[in-house]
Amino acid sequence: VLDVLMPGVSGDAIAERLRRSHPRLPVLLMTGDYGEQFVVDVGAPVLHKPFAPEELVRAVRELAG
Numbered sequence: 485v486l487d488v489l490m491p492g493v494s495g496d497a498i499a500e501r502l503r504r505s506h507p508r509l510p511v512l513l514m515t516g517d518y519g520e521q522f523v524v525d526v527g528a529p530v531l532h533k534p535f536a537p538e539e540l541v542r543a544v545r546e547l548a549g
Contacts, residue, residue: 485544488515488530499526510547 486495499511503526511528514535531543 485512499528
């Protein structure tokens, strides 16, 4: 689970690196006010803040499959 806006490197950049080295690793991005226009398409679902805890649990369960 990665936040899109983090100091130093963005969550979607980390997700892209992870996908290259571990293609099957599930990644969930989350973002606040900035929306998906700042998210590079890395094939990961995006959870928009604010979200209920149940939404996070559901998204993680879906990824864990």
